[in-house]
Amino acid sequence: MPKASKKPADFKKAKVKLGKGKQQASNATDTSFKARTIALPGQRLDRAFATPDEPVTAQGLTLDEVILRLRHPNAGVRRDALGGIKEILVVQPARDVGKVLRALGGVISDDDSGVRKTLLSLVGWYLSLQDESSLTPHIPLLLLHTSSGLSHIFPEIRLDACKLVHILLDHVPSHVVGSWPDCPAGSNNILEGLRLALGLQGDTGTTMSKTGSEGRLTALETLLAFLKFALRRTMDVQDPSSSFAGPAPIRNSSLQSLKGKEREVVGQVFSPGEYGYLAGTHNWAESSSSTFWDMSGLGVQGSGEDEQQITQLTTLYDQLAPLLVSTFMESAPVAFAPNRSNATSVDQTATSLCLVSASLTVHLAGAIRRDSGSDRAIRQTVFAFIRRMTPYFPFPSGRAAASTTLNGLTHGFEMSLAFASLVTLLLPATPVMTLPRSLASQGWVGRVQLINEAWSKIQLSSAVTSSGTGDISEEWAIGEVADWISTCLATTQDVTTAPLSSAAFRALLPIISDLIILRQKRVQTEDLSVPEPSSLVGEPFISHLLRSSSSSATRTAGDENLIDLVLIHEDLQSSVPFFLDLGSPLRHLIKIWLESLPKTLWEIGHKNDTATTNILEFLLRIGLRGRESFVAPYSLVPHTIFQEVSAKLASFFHISHPTRGHIAGPWIRLPNAWTRKLALDVARVWTPYEADLGRAVDLAVKGTDWERYWRK
Known part of the structure; x- marks a missing residue:
């Protein structure tokens, strides 16, 4: 039987000849052509119901769609979604505020650093x-989302949450601070989160140490911003970043309390032209004692909220003090090493850590001292910090320390300023005198006796002992600060040394005032000619003020501060124990300053209405009291001042030039009508002491709308 034929194979591989390519299959599709990409718009049912004016991103996404992408598992998509939110909000910033904030809050704890960085930028802008x-x-x-981020297990997320708190403090600080420190302990979630971030509570392994010194700096700066707003709001403590730069002493300063009360009633009590007052007819002393010079309430503590505030502040300070001291001790050798000439990022971070540690100590300890009075425990911790700062004081102005801060000061100057502020915390609180009813009959003799008795009850301790070796007396620390302030205010021939800026001068003013008011020596006899150490800073202060330009910010701030000091000194009913001894060199300098006020008014002119108003108000009050009310030799205002100031004030209104004829003075160019009226009131009060002043005002107001007011 013959064999069956072989079945043909289904697939037969063709042999390729050498040098020949593979042949194209018979059923192959030709793909050699090219076509353009066609993009079809999304076809969704909800898009048909969207309003025509609803903004969309460049990809055509609405706000709801972009927010939905914040939950995408890909970090790049989430970061692009934040950019899409900003793209929509640029068109309509007020759209769905609640929806936007809820969406952004959920991204605070995102595990991608790029997403969190984009979030911080978006929140600050929004x-x-x-x-x-x-x-x-x-x-x-x-x-709530932010406090959750502050307690996150990853330190990088806690660090970015601190940055977010700082942003919120810049825009909505009252919501972040809440009612702290009036609220019960632990009720402010943000503060508790900052404590956890700094390792002040709970497990020490959850500190910012893993993020390095920059992470600790961020957390401490955020806490400092929190405290600044809380203390300014609840205790009416002046913010160092508003009225003056740098950390300043926060004490129970009667001078600062006076400024607030004094400014409220200016312009409402005295108006000789309107009410028909004449020089000497108004009993200024009685009005001052009954209206706004009564300071008997200073230092009086409440029973409820004040105690709770002190408890909150003391608890926070007790937890924070060891960290602040250790941070300064670790950073100071790096920041202020004498052999470092090149500024590096490490130097800058170390310098900032030293500054924020000192600033936190000043604000917390100062606030506690302000309310609780003499607290020996606080004094010991403050002195412990001062002992660590003493080897570096005055702090050098190297390249890292010379960089300018947000306050317009160098880090070196702010560190020295913080040291001086801490030293003033060691000073005894300014006592408040109890004024007897018989003081009016005793006059200046009785007042000086009361001042000596008030200060004699407060003694500077010879030394404040702390743990460790070596003691530093308070007298020595006061002398060091006074020498540094004198050096800052003194003139220098070195062209490489920058002059003292107006911001630095304003920062020194609270410390200068405290040292001028302080009576360090205890006078046990009735010899009032013994000089006081207030001249250590008072003489350089007034000399620097007289050298400054009349229109400068330095002269304006200094004049206001010196006006307040003179008014306190001259008020017999004031409860502030301030008196310059008869042998003090400050008396002669204050006389020169009083004689220069008309010249200052002339040079300021219409450039600075605030400075003009301050000087005019002061001259009005002095003039209304009358020459006879300033008793020599106790008063700082000598009788010769009245005629000299009156004669010089005439040129402020009108000048009779020998060749150019009649020239209007700066008064006619004052932009504020109220200031012009105040100047005419001053002229009315001071005219009895010099007739030329009245004739100059007659020529100045002739033919103007003010002529009728002047003729009253």
Whole structure:
């Protein structure tokens, strides 16, 4: 039987000849052509119901769609979604504020650093566009997300949460601080989160140590910003970053309390032209004692909220003090090493850590001292910090320390300023005198006796002992600070040394005032000619003031401060124990300053209405009291001043030039009508002491709308 034929194979591989390519299959599709890409718009049912004016991103996504992408598992998509939110909010910033803040709050704890960095930039930009009223209903939820980030297990997320708190403090500080320190302990989630971030509570392994010195600096700076607003709001403590730069002493300063009361009633009590007062007819002393010069309430403590505030502040300071001291001890050798000439990022971070540690000590210890009075425990911790700072004082102005801060000062100057502020915390609180009813009959003799008795009850300790070796007396520390201030205010021939800026001068003023008021020596006899150590800073202060330009910010701030000091000194009813001894060199300098006030008014002219108003108000008060009320030799205002100032004031209104004829003075160019009226009131009060002043005003107001007011 023959064999069956072989079945043909289904697939037969063709042999390729050498040098020949593979042949194209018979059923192959030709793909050699090219076509353009066709993009079809999304076709969704909800897009058809969207309003025509609803903004969309460049990809055509609405706000809801972009927010939904914040939950995407890919970090790049989440970062692009934040950019899409900003793209929509640029068109409509006030759109769905609550929805936007809820969405952004959920991204605070994102595990990608790029997403968190984009979030911080977006939140800072977005909050600056919104009114606080529109943010108020939605901020609590954002704060809950922020406090959750502050307690996160990853230190990088806690660090970015601290940065977010700093942003919120810049825009909505009242919501972040809340009622602290009036609230019960542990009720402020943000503060508790900052404590956890700094390792002040709970497990020490959750500190910012893993993020390095920069992470600790960020957390401490955030806590400092928190405390600044809380203390300014609840205790009416002046913010160092508003009226003056740098950390300043926060004590129970009667001078600062006077400024607030004094400014409230200026312009409402005296108006000789309107009410028909004449020089000498108004009993200024009685009005001052009954209206706004009564300071008997200073230092009086409440029973409820004040005690709770002190408890909160003391608890926080007790927890924070060891960290602040250790931070300074670790950073100071790096920041202020004498052999370092090149500024590096390490030097800058170390310098900032030293500054923020000192600033936190000043604010917390000062606030506690302000309310609780003499607290020996606080004095010991403050002195412990001073002992660590003493080897570096005055702090050098190297390249790292010479960089300018946000306050316009160098780090070196701010560190020296912080040291001086801490030293003033060791000073005894300014006592408040109890004024007897018989003081009016005793006059200056009785007042000086009361001042000596008030200061004699407060003694400077010879040394404040702390743990460790070596003691530093308070007298020595005061002398060091006074020498440094004198050096800052003194003239220098070195062209490489920058002159003292107006911001630095304003920062020194609270310390200068405290040292001038302080009576360090205890006078046991009735010999009032013994000089006081207030001249150590008082002489350089007034000399620097007289050298400054009349229109400068330095002269304006210094004049205001010196005016307040003179008014306190001259008020027999004041409860502030301040008196310059008869042999003090400051008396002669104050006389020169009083004689220079008309010249200052002339040179300021219409350039600075605030400075002009301050000087005119002071001259009006002095003139209304009358020459006879300033008793020599106790008073700082000598009788010769009245005629000299009156004669010089005439040129402020009108000048009779020998060749150019009649020239109007700066008074006619004052932009504020109220200031012009105040100047005419001053002229009316001071005219009895010099007739030329009245004739100059007659020529100045002739033919103007002010002629009728002057003729009253």
